[in-house]
Amino acid sequence: MKRALFPxxxxxxxxxxxxxxxxxxxxxxxxxxxxxxxxxxxxxxxxFTAGERIWMLREALREGGVDLGRVVAIPIPNVENNLxxxxxxxxxxxxxxxxxxxxxxxxxxxxxxGYEVRRQPMYHRERYSSTRVRELMLRGDPQWEELVPRxxxxxxxxxxxxxxxxxxxxxxxxxxxx
Numbered sequence: 001m002k003r004a005l006f007p008x009x010x011x012x013x014x015x016x017x018x019x020x021x022x023x024x025x026x027x028x029x030x031x032x033x034x035x036x037x038x039x040x041x042x043x044x045x046x047x048f049t050a051g052e053r054i055w056m057l058r059e060a061l062r063e064g065g066v067d068l069g070r071v072v073a074i075p076i077p078n079v080e081n082n083l084x085x086x087x088x089x090x091x092x093x094x095x096x097x098x099x100x101x102x103x104x105x106x107x108x109x110x111x112x113x114g115y116e117v118r119r120q121p122m123y124h125r126e127r128y129s130s131t132r133v134r135e136l137m138l139r140g141d142p143q144w145e146e147l148v149p150r151x152x153x154x155x156x157x158x159x160x161x162x163x164x165x166x167x168x169x170x171x172x173x174x175x176x177x178x
Contacts, residue, residue: 002029003096005032006034006120007101019064034092059155063151086109098117
């Protein structure tokens with residue numbers, strides 16, 4: 001069995017992510033979607049929790065017709081030391097042989113560790129990006145809903161995601177310090 005790793009933040013998942021997973025599954029038997037920055041949430045760059053993102057991904061992939069039996073979604077917390085992060089990915093994920101990423105730094109880390117690295121399939125990258133989705137949400141532009149599967153838009157609305165993002169943008173949602 002050939003298994004791939006597809007890391008990302010998915011803040012939030014959009015149609016480009018669905019496309020990427022669909023295309024990756026044309027080349028491998030199974031894909032491990034690694035939801036990165038898992039410990040961050042309620043922030044401008046990372047408004048959604050790892051659990052919310054995994055939920056959104058599952059529903060987005062289901063809506064996109066992806067066989068969920070071939071997808072494993074896992075949370076991966078960040079660490080400041082990049083080699084430690086690589087070890088953490090290896091310990092959290094089931095064994096994988098190939099990594100799909102659009103991030104040159106992530107590609108370098110995995111290549112140096114001996115993994116085959118492939119460029120993740122991109123689908124109209126200028127249109128479909130989580131950053132763009134969040135920017136449209138912040139502006140109150142309903143076009144953000146066209147960039148994500150209907151199920152993702154419904155989840156974002158159900159959890160008050162747009163309001164959460166707007167609150168984070170005001171600086172009121174700073175990380176809590178104990």
